[in-house]
Amino acid sequence: EAQVTQNPRYLITVTGKKLTVTCSQNMNHEYMSWYRQDPGLGLRQIYYSMNVEVTDKGDVPEGYKVSRKEKRNFPLILESPSPNQTSLYFCASSFFSGHSSYNEQFFGPGTRLTVL
């Protein structure tokens, strides 16, 4: 089954304790992206990757890191989490193509993160 998976689905942690949220897709997509969703602010992009070893900042990258060592995986790393990173996080993937038919984005189930 074609899908995007994220782990963990729920996480409660404390300020400063490094954590990683994993994202994996099995559709051979080149493009992957992380969003965070906050009440009243909607979904905002954190980082994106157009292919292996190619990553770039989105709109709200502060406090986050990513890596893209393999095509299927795009982990989100919080080196020193703070309470303002409490949010709902979504990973997304798609083909990277100039043809609109290939640009549908698929989303993971979300990770609810609480930083105390």
Added chain:
Amino acid sequence: KQEVTQIPAALSVPEGENLVLNCSFTDSAIYNLQWFRQDPGKGLTSLLLIQSSQREQTSGRLNASLDKSSGRSTLYIAASQPGDSATYLCAVLPNAGNNRKLIWGLGTSLAVNP
């Protein structure tokens, strides 16, 4: 800069009503537009995707239309049911640059009352 607006922000209707949710965007240069459903605190369920060359898409009781020139999309829900209660999000994929970043509206929160 592309902006997406959804009106109304909240809607409450009795069961059985046909209803329309609106989405407007400021720049017509888009690859596609997607409608999503989100239950409280949960994930995103993709409902319909309309390519830039298409006018509408249908799935069951849902019908989404796209008028790119006027920057509008509507999501029509026929014979609404309490199970339709959720937040409905609209997102456009701009046809510009390398970042395939979706631009999101803030959603319409729908309550269908039995």
